[in-house]
Amino acid sequence: MAFVILALLVWAGAWVLNTRLANGRGARSRAVQLAVPLIFGVTILIAWELLVRGLEVDLVILPPPSLVVVTFLGNLDTLWADFVQTILKGALAGYVIGCLLAFGVSILVDRYDYLRRGLLPVGNFMAALPIVGTAPILVMWFGFDWQSKAAVVVVMVFFPMLVNIVAGLADTSSMQRDLMRTYSASYWQTLFSLRVPAALPFIFNGLKISATLALIGAIVAEFFGSPTVGLGFRINASLGQLSLDMVWAVIVVAAIAGSALYGMLTLIEKRLTFWHPSQRN
Amino acid sequence: MSDVAATGANSARTSRSSPAARLLQGSLLPSLTVVLTLMGIWYLACVPMNIKEVLTQAERVGAEIVPPSAIERRDAGRIGLIVQNLDLIGPSWSMERARLPAPHQVAVEMWVSTWEEEVNGRRGIVHSGTLSKRSLVYHGRVTLIATVVGFLIGSGMGVLLAVGIVYNRAMDMSVMPWAIISQTIPIVALAPMIIVVLYSVGLSGLIAKAVISAYLSFFPVVVGMVKGLRSPDTMQLDLMQTYNASAPQQFWRLRLPASVPYLFASLKIGIAASLVGAIVGELPVQRGGLGARMLGGSYYGQTEQIWAALFTAAFMAAGLVWLIGWLERRTLRAMGARP
Numbered sequence: 001m002a003f004v005i006l007a008l009l010v011w012a013g014a015w016v017l018n019t020r021l022a023n024g025r026g027a028r029s030r031a032v033q034l035a036v037p038l039i040f041g042v043t044i045l046i047a048w049e050l051l052v053r054g055l056e057v058d059l060v061i062l063p064p065p066s067l068v069v070v071t072f073l074g075n076l077d078t079l080w081a082d083f084v085q086t087i088l089k090g091a092l093a094g095y096v097i098g099c100l101l102a103f104g105v106s107i108l109v110d111r112y113d114y115l116r117r118g119l120l121p122v123g124n125f126m127a128a129l130p131i132v133g134t135a136p137i138l139v140m141w142f143g144f145d146w147q148s149k150a151a152v153v154v155v156m157v158f159f160p161m162l163v164n165i166v167a168g169l170a171d172t173s174s175m176q177r178d179l180m181r182t183y184s185a186s187y188w189q190t191l192f193s194l195r196v197p198a199a200l201p202f203i204f205n206g207l208k209i210s211a212t213l214a215l216i217g218a219i220v221a222e223f224f225g226s227p228t229v230g231l232g233f234r235i236n237a238s239l240g241q242l243s244l245d246m247v248w249a250v251i252v253v254a255a256i257a258g259s260a261l262y263g264m265l266t267l268i269e270k271r272l273t274f275w276h277p278s279q280r281n
Numbered sequence: 282m283s284d285v286a287a288t289g290a291n292s293a294r295t296s297r298s299s300p301a302a303r304l305l306q307g308s309l310l311p312s313l314t315v316v317l318t319l320m321g322i323w324y325l326a327c328v329p330m331n332i333k334e335v336l337t338q339a340e341r342v343g344a345e346i347v348p349p350s351a352i353e354r355r356d357a358g359r360i361g362l363i364v365q366n367l368d369l370i371g372p373s374w375s376m377e378r379a380r381l382p383a384p385h386q387v388a389v390e391m392w393v394s395t396w397e398e399e400v401n402g403r404r405g406i407v408h409s410g411t412l413s414k415r416s417l418v419y420h421g422r423v424t425l426i427a428t429v430v431g432f433l434i435g436s437g438m439g440v441l442l443a444v445g446i447v448y449n450r451a452m453d454m455s456v457m458p459w460a461i462i463s464q465t466i467p468i469v470a471l472a473p474m475i476i477v478v479l480y481s482v483g484l485s486g487l488i489a490k491a492v493i494s495a496y497l498s499f500f501p502v503v504v505g506m507v508k509g510l511r512s513p514d515t516m517q518l519d520l521m522q523t524y525n526a527s528a529p530q531q532f533w534r535l536r537l538p539a540s541v542p543y544l545f546a547s548l549k550i551g552i553a554a555s556l557v558g559a560i561v562g563e564l565p566v567q568r569g570g571l572g573a574r575m576l577g578g579s580y581y582g583q584t585e586q587i588w589a590a591l592f593t594a595a596f597m598a599a600g601l602v603w604l605i606g607w608l609e610r611r612t613l614r615a616m617g618a619r620p
Contacts, residue, residue: 015451022451033454040455061478118311122319128553128602130560132469133571133591136579141330141380208465215467223473223564224579235470239477239565247474255466262465 003054007047014043063245072249078234079253086231087257089146091218094153095210101154102161102206107191109162110169120166127159135221149221149230156217157210164206168199201276204269211261215254323384328373329359330381335372336362382585390585391417391592414569417593423570424559425597427487431494432555436548438495439502446503447510447536460503468497472558473565480566490562490570497558498551505547509540538616545609552601560594571597 018036026032045065051057052064059067072079109116135152142148172195180190196203222232231250238246336346336354347365348354354362363370374383382390398416402408412419446453472493479489513535521531563572571590578586 018455019451022454027450027454036451036454037456037458041459058481060481114311115315116311117308118313118315121308121312122315125599128549129595129598130553130557132557133560133575133594136575136587137584137591140579140582140584212465212467216469219467219470220561223561224576231470235473236565239473242477244474244478251470251474254470258465258467259462 001054003050007050007054010050011043011047014039060242060244063248067245068248068252071243071245072252075246075249079249081229082231082234082250083253083257085146085227085229086149086218086222087215090149090221090230091153091214093146094150094218095157095214097150098154098157098214099161099207099210102158103165105158106162106165106169109166110191111187116166120163123159123162123166127163131156131159132217132220135217136224139221139224144225144227146230149218149226152221153214153217156213160209160213161206164202164209165199168202168206169195171202172198200269200273204265204273208262208265211265212258215258215261219254320384323381324374327379327381327383328363328370331373331376331379332359332362332366332370334376334380335370336366338372338376339366378582378584380584382588386585387588387592390589394586394589417571417574417589420569420571420574420590421593421597424556424563424572424594427490427559427562427570428494428552428555428597428601430487431491431496431558432498432552434491435495435498435555436502436551439499439551440506440544442499443503443506443510444532446507457507460500463500464504468500469557469561471496472561476562476565486566486568489566490559493562494555494558497554501547501550501554502544505543505550506540509543510536512543513539541612541616542609545605545612549602549605552605553598556594556598556601 018039021027021032021036021039024032048062049064049066052062063071105119109119132152134155138151138155139148142151169191176194176198177190180194185193219232219235222230223236226233228237231254234250235247238244238250333354337351340346340351346354348357348362373379375386376382379386394415394417398404398413399418402413402416404413404415412422442456446457475493475496476489479492517535517539518531521535526534559570560572560575563570564576566573571594574590575587578584578590
């Protein structure tokens with residue numbers, strides 16, 4: 001019971017602290033803006049730990065975060081193998097292939113207006129569909145190893161990328177295109193020195209959306225069949241043994257991978273699209 | 282989504298011209314071409330995808346096949362096999378349990394497992410009074426209910442949290458970064474665990490799946506709604522202040538109406554995510570639903586069953602997104618927006 005009361009106290013204390021910080025004089029400073037969400041996150045972890053201990057929650061229902069950390073550190077080899085299998089082989093290969101494919105098709109779409117009017121409604125329709133459902137079919141075609149996961153990722157990533165790149169390529173003014181014409185630039189010169197750079201904010205938006213989709217595709221595809229390694233396989237296998245601490249450790253890996261990919265994309269975006277209003281404060 | 286709106290505006294603009302010009306300028310004819318081309322590719326792809334099974338079947342009936350031994354055929358290329366046995370590829374489009382069933386086979390399967398099963402089947406709704414457990418109507422209904430319940434919970438809570446974030450600085454600064462980070466995490470990975478955990482506390486079936494659906498639709502709605510509630514600019518807020526509007530008045534008369542377009546845009550994303558959540562949530566517990574149907578089909582090699590379930594899910598997603606779009610148009614028109 002003492003743990004529960006302590007958890008409530010920690011929660012209330014952190015709440016008061018955050019309210020003070022957020023409404024205080026230094027609220028605009030970078031340190032406070034970083035500290036407030038951090039305090040919130042740490043408070044959730046502490047309250048979770050204390051509540052699980054205080055209420056003696058069964059390990060099968062919710063393991064405390066300390067146990068998850070111990071499991072994570074104790075199984076680094078297994079988790080690294082799973083990470084390589086699912087993220088580096090399945091998700092990343094499919095992501096790269098899918099994005100390049102979408103870029104190629106979007107240039108075709110851009111050159112032939114008939115294709116644009118035909119493919120865009122279909123692409124918009126497909127982008128909203130539960131494409132994860134193709135996973136069982138693709139697993140049947142490409143086998144249990146990472147190739148089938150990459151195929152699922154290609155299908156998932158393709159349409160959001162296509163819609164974004166096509167929208168981006170249309171985002172130049174006629175003034176800018178006319179200028180290129182007065183330079184007597186060819187179609188490809190215009191494409192690569194004007195329109196692709198102008199499309200970069202859209203392309204990065206698509207890349208960011210697709211990054212999460214790629215991870216989801218690679219993990220969910222493993223639920224339909226996988227070798228005995230991989231994040232999705234590990235989740236299913238650990239659930240079968242009711243070792244939820246391992247499941248949480250896998251989720252930590254997926255979360256780190258997702259945030260790292262997103263962070264890297266944001267960094268590259270900042271370097272490449274420094275001229276865009278959204279990057280200039 | 283904005284592209285859908287743009288094409289809608291396009292067709293509205295061209296609707297005054299003659300029907301022939303509309304067909305040429307609009308997107309109906311080109312999209313039909315694309316869909317028909319995809320169908321054509323699908324029919325063509327059936328030949329190489331199914332050639333090995335087709336030849337094995339032909340051999341059983343007694344036909345002469347060019348590499349006569351099964352081992353040679355296993356290692357041979359698919360295109361080579363087709364060229365050498367051109368007269369035998371007929372059954373490519375009528376194989377049972379084909380690696381790639383032809384579109385008409387999928388259509389027949391969908392018809393058989395909906396109308397035929399319910400109306401003429403022994404366990405269908407006409408003869409037994411309850412939906413047959415072998416029909417897509419039953420499984421589709423299971424998934425649809427979980428999706429809608431989860432979506433309503435998730436988007437409702439999302440709107441509430443967004444209001445909290447907009448009106449409470451501490452909440453904004455502490456919750457918002459995590460809401461954005463959580464978008465970069467493959468949340469679906471949590472689905473099997475949520476199912477198992479809720480099952481062990483005694484909750485199963487609908488509620489467990491609805492929790493996942495709610496979770497997936499929650500964050501898009503929060504992020505979109507916060508953007509929407511903040512969309513009124515200083516001029517508009519100042520105007521409200523000169524009217525001496527109270528905080529509730531400012532909320533109901535300015536912020537909420539201004540957020541409606543943002544809300545509907547994120548509701549469209551949310552309902553699609555909800556459907557994915559419900560389908561993935563059906564994978565660990567085989568108790569009906571389209572996800573269970575897909576996994577069952579992949580266990581037993583019933584490819585037509587997987588394709589039929591996939592198309593049902595696709596139509597359901599399209600219908601749900603369309604429904605939200607229809608509500609959006611109705612609401613915006615009722616609020617006085619010009620289309």
